[in-house]
Amino acid sequence: MPATVRPRRSILYMPGSNPRALEKGRTLPADGLILDLEDAVAPDAKEQGRAEIRKALEAKAAYGGRELIVRVNGLDTPWGHTDLVAMAQAGADAILLPKVDSVDMVRRAACVLDGAGAPVDLPIWCMMETPRGILHAEEIADHPRVACLVMGTSDLTKDLHALHTPMRLPMLVSLGTCLLAARAAGISILDGVHLDLADEEGFKASCRQGREFGFDGKTLIHPKQIEPANAAFGPGEADVAWARRIIAAFEEAQGQGKGVVVVDGKLVENLHVAEARRLVAMAEAIAARGNA
Numbered sequence: 001m002p003a004t005v006r007p008r009r010s011i012l013y014m015p016g017s018n019p020r021a022l023e024k025g026r027t028l029p030a031d032g033l034i035l036d037l038e039d040a041v042a043p044d045a046k047e048q049g050r051a052e053i054r055k056a057l058e059a060k061a062a063y064g065g066r067e068l069i070v071r072v073n074g075l076d077t078p079w080g081h082t083d084l085v086a087m088a089q090a091g092a093d094a095i096l097l098p099k100v101d102s103v104d105m106v107r108r109a110a111c112v113l114d115g116a117g118a119p120v121d122l123p124i125w126c127m128m129e130t131p132r133g134i135l136h137a138e139e140i141a142d143h144p145r146v147a148c149l150v151m152g153t154s155d156l157t158k159d160l161h162a163l164h165t166p167m168r169l170p171m172l173v174s175l176g177t178c179l180l181a182a183r184a185a186g187i188s189i190l191d192g193v194h195l196d197l198a199d200e201e202g203f204k205a206s207c208r209q210g211r212e213f214g215f216d217g218k219t220l221i222h223p224k225q226i227e228p229a230n231a232a233f234g235p236g237e238a239d240v241a242w243a244r245r246i247i248a249a250f251e252e253a254q255g256q257g258k259g260v261v262v263v264d265g266k267l268v269e270n271l272h273v274a275e276a277r278r279l280v281a282m283a284e285a286i287a288a289r290g291n292a
């Protein structure tokens with residue numbers, strides 16, 4: 001289990017050029033906010049977006065425990081380099097790179113950030129949303145600066161010439177490949193957005209699917225998606241109670257020199273206890289956050 005468990009059930013995108021959204025993010029019950037400079041910001045609003053995001057980060061304390069991640073433009077665009085330099089020392093918790101095709105793109109972004117005086121441990125998150133990026137998921141996730149993969153299922157669907165379908169079958173290979181890469185590297189991974197804001201049942205189903213896959217949480221586009229995502233990706237009360245029971249039963253069994261125990265007819269081994277401990281730690285981290 002990692003030394004710190006960080007809830008990332010709900011990570012909400014908001015256009016960096018929209019001060020109302022940035023203000024609202026201070027009180028929304030999301031675990032994190034992606035302050036976007038890329039697709040949600042028109043070319044002639046990029047500079048305004050940088051200024052609004054800098055202002056928001058200067059008032060970071062007002063966002064409580066919410067993680068603040070800035071999504072910059074790619075280095076192959078007219079804005080990417082300026083975005084990275086502007087955000088290097090602005091106080092973001094992480095920088096999110098779009099359309100990461102290769103680990104070389106991560107290295108180049110890290111080099112610009114370092115040259116602009118970013119903290120040496122400023123984490124980089126990577127959007128996994130191009131066919132080449134998915135094929136290079138393992139080397140991208142293994143870069144020491146990369147702390148989280150974020151599925152970009154809209155761009156990926158476009159690039160694959162695929163269709164958005166309720167069960168997301170066209171996405172499964174890419175979702176699974178990135179999950180393997182993230183878990184092998186010991187980093188976080190977030191599922192992609194659900195674009196149909198009117199489709200509440202479909203949204204819940206895609207959260208459930210993401211949870212079953214093993215994602216830490218989901219990226220969101222509207223505040224109304226936060227509560228269902230928190231419910232789907234957070235441990236339920238019954239799960240936490242069960243986790244505490246099997247931890248206690250296993251520790252008692254260990255005291256008697258046993259390596260396994262049966263609780264309510266179910267075999268409990270070390271691996272179940274490790275997962276139970278992770279789940280309890282997550283529940284405690286969520287409780288400690290409260291509505292902050």
Ligand SMILES: CC(C)(COP(=O)(O)OP(=O)(O)OC[C@H]1O[C@@H](n2cnc3c(N)ncnc32)[C@H](O)[C@@H]1OP(=O)(O)O)[C@@H](O)C(=O)NCCC(=O)NCCSC(=O)C[C@H](O)C(=O)O
Pocket residue numbers: 012013014015020021022024025036039040127129151152153154155156192193221222223
């Ligand atoms: C989609 C929206 C443009 C809709 O906005 P709006 O018409 O204002 O919605 P509402 O009237 O229902 O809003 C109600 C209140 O909530 C606030 N609001 C809405 N959205 C957000 C948000 N994202 N963050 C914070 N606050 C938000 C409104 O201001 C209203 O508040 P109030 O004034 O108090 O009434 C809008 O939701 C939006 O812009 N969403 C984000 C879009 C975005 O960021 N897109 C890019 C990321 S997705 C992506 O890039 C995919 C990926 O790369 C891939 O390839 O898959």
Ligand SMILES: [Mg+2]
Pocket residue numbers: 039098127129152154155
């Ligand atoms: Mg995208």
